[in-house]
Amino acid sequence: MSEEFFHYADLHTSPEPPLLARLNRETHVQTLMPRMLSGHAQGRLLSMLSHMVRPRRVLELGTFTGYAALCLAEGLADGGELHTIEFNPELESRIRRYVAGAGLTGRLHLHIGRAADIVPTLTETWDLVFIDADKINNDTYYELVLPQVRAGGFVLIDNVLWGGKVVDSYPVKPSDKDTHAVRAFNDKVQADLRVENVFLPLRDGLLLVRKL
Numbered sequence: 041m042s043e044e045f046f047h048y049a050d051l052h053t054s055p056e057p058p059l060l061a062r063l064n065r066e067t068h069v070q071t072l073m074p075r076m077l078s079g080h081a082q083g084r085l086l087s088m089l090s091h092m093v094r095p096r097r098v099l100e101l102g103t104f105t106g107y108a109a110l111c112l113a114e115g116l117a118d119g120g121e122l123h124t125i126e127f128n129p130e131l132e133s134r135i136r137r138y139v140a141g142a143g144l145t146g147r148l149h150l151h152i153g154r155a156a157d158i159v160p161t162l163t164e165t166w167d168l169v170f171i172d173a174d175k176i177n178n179d180t181y182y183e184l185v186l187p188q189v190r191a192g193g194f195v196l197i198d199n200v201l202w203g204g205k206v207v208d209s210y211p212v213k214p215s216d217k218d219t220h221a222v223r224a225f226n227d228k229v230q231a232d233l234r235v236e237n238v239f240l241p242l243r244d245g246l247l248l249v250r251k252l
């Protein structure tokens with residue numbers, strides 16, 4: 041799809057709340073890889089999905105500056121809580137500042153460390169999980185979280201298009217481990233009888249999975 045179509049989609053998607061617009065701008069000005077942030081249209085989709093599910097417990101792997109966490113928190117049920125895990129400690133103070141700005145301190149729990157170490161320490165049953173950390177480990181995270189997701193709960197996986205490198209016509213090099221991992225993971229979910237899945241070619245691709 042052309043950039044023009046994406047722009048049109050943004051123009052016909054509800055605007056970002058002011059706090060998120062500020063975080064989006066700050067992320068672009070002050071971080072090295074601002075493209076990692078979910079952004080306007082995907083952020084509104086995450087918020088919309090969260091409002092549909094009304095989750096009591098949400099888990100995010102890969103917080104970055106906290107943009108998607110704040111979007112997902114918008115649909116939390118009364119008494120609902122969100123846990124998010126980020127590996128890079130340099131991001132912590134900004135995340136906490138925006139969580140406080142959103143009035144979510146106490147309901148949005150930030151864990152600094154490796155997702156594979158922290159997920160097993162969380163003894164919640166998840167209604168909604170967003171996997172958006174190091175893509176080479178998508179399958180590890182999926183297998184870690186799926187037993188903790190309630191039947192009928194959801195797992196969302198970001199960047200499943202991987203810049204378009206997942207399609208057969210792309211000449212992927214044997215050394216490109218990330219692309220091989222994303223391809224293998226997408227194929228695995230497609231064959232996974234434990235779930236239903238929908239592949240949305242939005243932005244860099246978002247895979248929606250429902251545990252049966």
Ligand SMILES: C[S@@+](CC[C@H](N)C(=O)[O-])C[C@H]1O[C@@H](n2cnc3c(N)ncnc32)[C@H](O)[C@@H]1O
Nearest residue numbers: 076077078102104107108127154155172173174
């Ligand atoms: C794509 S960004 C997340 C974007 C964020 N979810 C959003 O939509 O705004 C990926 C983040 O995962 C973090 N990350 C990478 N490896 C990780 C790991 N093993 N455990 C936890 N976080 C990790 C990176 O530091 C980075 O901030």
